[in-house]
Amino acid sequence: MAIISTAGLARSFSTKRGTVDAVRGIDLTVRAGEILGLLGPNGAGKTTTLRMLTTLLAPTGGAATVAGFDLVREPARVRRRIGYVAQAGGVDPQLSVREELITQARLYRLTKAEAALRAEELAHDLDLSDLLDRACVTLSGGQRRRLDIAMGLTHHPEVLFLDEPTTGLDPGSRAGLWDLVRRVRDEHGTTVVLTTHYLDEADELSDRLVVVDRGVVAAEGTPAALKSEYGGSPGASLQDTFLAITGRAPAPDDAIPVAV
Amino acid sequence: MSPLPSSLLSDTALIFGRYARQTLSSKFQVLFGVLMPLLFLFFFGPLLTDLPLDPKTDSWQILVPGLLLQLALLGASFAGFSLLIEKQTGVLERMRVTPVSRPALLLGRVLRDAALFVFQAVLLVLAALVMGLRAPLGGVLVGFAFVGVLAAALASLSYALAMNVSTPQEFGPVINALTMPAMLLSGLVLPMTLAPGWLDLLSHLVPLRFLVDAVRAGYVGDYASAAMLYGVLTAAALAALSLTVGARVFRGADA
Ligand SMILES: Nc1ncnc2c1ncn2[C@@H]1O[C@H](COP(=O)(O)OP(=O)(O)OP(=O)(O)O)[C@@H](O)[C@H]1O
Ligand SMILES: [Mg+2]
Numbered sequence: 001m002a003i004i005s006t007a008g009l010a011r012s013f014s015t016k017r018g019t020v021d022a023v024r025g026i027d028l029t030v031r032a033g034e035i036l037g038l039l040g041p042n043g044a045g046k047t048t049t050l051r052m053l054t055t056l057l058a059p060t061g062g063a064a065t066v067a068g069f070d071l072v073r074e075p076a077r078v079r080r081r082i083g084y085v086a087q088a089g090g091v092d093p094q095l096s097v098r099e100e101l102i103t104q105a106r107l108y109r110l111t112k113a114e115a116a117l118r119a120e121e122l123a124h125d126l127d128l129s130d131l132l133d134r135a136c137v138t139l140s141g142g143q144r145r146r147l148d149i150a151m152g153l154t155h156h157p158e159v160l161f162l163d164e165p166t167t168g169l170d171p172g173s174r175a176g177l178w179d180l181v182r183r184v185r186d187e188h189g190t191t192v193v194l195t196t197h198y199l200d201e202a203d204e205l206s207d208r209l210v211v212v213d214r215g216v217v218a219a220e221g222t223p224a225a226l227k228s229e230y231g232g233s234p235g236a237s238l239q240d241t242f243l244a245i246t247g248r249a250p251a252p253d254d255a256i257p258v259a260v
Numbered sequence: 261m262s263p264l265p266s267s268l269l270s271d272t273a274l275i276f277g278r279y280a281r282q283t284l285s286s287k288f289q290v291l292f293g294v295l296m297p298l299l300f301l302f303f304f305g306p307l308l309t310d311l312p313l314d315p316k317t318d319s320w321q322i323l324v325p326g327l328l329l330q331l332a333l334l335g336a337s338f339a340g341f342s343l344l345i346e347k348q349t350g351v352l353e354r355m356r357v358t359p360v361s362r363p364a365l366l367l368g369r370v371l372r373d374a375a376l377f378v379f380q381a382v383l384l385v386l387a388a389l390v391m392g393l394r395a396p397l398g399g400v401l402v403g404f405a406f407v408g409v410l411a412a413a414l415a416s417l418s419y420a421l422a423m424n425v426s427t428p429q430e431f432g433p434v435i436n437a438l439t440m441p442a443m444l445l446s447g448l449v450l451p452m453t454l455a456p457g458w459l460d461l462l463s464h465l466v467p468l469r470f471l472v473d474a475v476r477a478g479y480v481g482d483y484a485s486a487a488m489l490y491g492v493l494t495a496a497a498l499a500a501l502s503l504t505v506g507a508r509v510f511r512g513a514d515a
Binding site for chain 1: 267271274278281282285346349350351352353354355356357358359360
């Protein structure tokens with residue numbers, strides 16, 4: 001059964017220099033329990049798509065249902081069933097890890113006692129127990145990202161949206177995060193939609209990939225199917241496949257820096 | 261689908277608690293807010309003591325109401341800065357993605373601001389009492405109520421503006437451009453009764469003028485005056501309008 005389905009989902013922004021069509025029409029179907037990787041060059045519209053699917057941004061075109069409810073008509077019901085971890089996270093640097101976890105649980109309407117318990121539980125699951133009374137600003141990048149994800153998991157969401165969850169993490173922390181995402185899906189049947197610029201990550205973690213380019217879906221399928229179709233053979237690298245689909249490298253940041 | 265009304269109250273309490281704790285943890289911020297009006301009190305107040313501002317009134321009874329509202333004006337107008345920071349850190353979006361009541365995200369913050377500025381107003385009045393202020397208790401309490409209402413109204417507008425801009429560079433100049441004339445034209449520092457006719461007339465276009473006149477009336481025990489009536493009506497209208505605007509902006513899907 002589809003837990004997310006969108007038809008022609010679109011969003012444009014009017015700016016001083018005219019209209020920006022950030023997302024021009026996304027058709028997407030995600031099955032419950034699936035891990036879906038969203039790939040695409042910088043500015044392709046990945047974050048804008050996620051912000052629409054999480055009710056933060058009103059679509060200017062198309063329609064979508066998420067976790068069984070219409071995005072536009074019943075945003076409050078959608079919100080209760082989804083978790084979102086933004087590209088930039090979302091904790092107050094001055095507050096303690098515990099305070100943020102408890103507030104988050106309270107925002108999801110847990111009682112004080114339940115919230116305190118849930119904070120301990122999440123800290124235990126995400127290996128943050130020793131950090132509970134530290135200010136968020138003192139956490140390392142990997143610890144911060146684990147906290148961000150803990151915040152998104154507070155209410156056992158049916159669908160978890162992760163925007164570039166592993167950007168800036170060292171290889172060990174990234175592998176740790178991959179395990180975490182798989183564990184959440186395996187233990188709770190959570191559907192995960194994540195964006196990434198790391199092709200190995202997309203390959204390793206996703207059941208299915210959707211490549212977004214210039215605000216539309218340019219290709220979709222399992223990593224193996226995409227490689228056969230666009231890369232020339234099932235053994236093709238995802239890098240070559242990605243280039244064939246978009247005509248560009250995944251992100252300028254990934255390019256080898258030019259010596260100056 | 262709007263959430264149940266009961267969640268508005270509990271969510272507001274939750275948001276209020278979060279920001280109140282944050283304020284309490286920075287004592288510096290709380291005390292710094294009273295610094296400027298205190299400077300006025302210490303270094304400007306004595307200049308007025310022997311001036312014949314109003315034959316029936318002691319000059320402290322004119323100056324202190326002005327300083328109280330100035331405190332609320334200059335403090336609450338900049339409340340939106342904290343929201344801009346929370347937009348940058350992603351805290352705002354993280355909250356907006358939860359089922360929390362949208363108006364509660366505004367109301368909780370606004371109530372914290374009102375409480376903060378009333379607290380600062382109490383400190384200011386205590387200092388003024390030491391300097392020589394004498395005023396009826398009822399009037400002093402009325403003054404605190406006006407500070408609370410004005411702070412809530414202005415903070416609400418300030419948050420609404422902050423929701424609609426993305427950088428402090430867009431936010432600061434607008435607030436400065438609005439607060440300076442409001443301060444000068446409303447007669448916060450010296451009463452407009454001293455002003456030439458045209459300036460007095462112009463000042464009646466600034467809502468704050470009616471508020472400060474009402475608090476000054478309260479400070480001399482003139483509770484049943486026209487000034488008090490107009491002040492109460494203006495404050496109520498300003499608060500209703502500002503909270504409506506604020507709530508609408510916070511409810512909007514995109515802000
Ligand atoms: N609020 C906004 N106002 C104007 N334009 C915007 C706004 N938000 C996004 N855009 C534009 O929409 C396009 C898509 O942006 P989006 O952030 O969705 O890309 P992305 O795929 O997430 O990119 P990245 O990989 O760099 O994170 C970009 O051209 C961006 O500049
Ligand atoms: Mg992005």
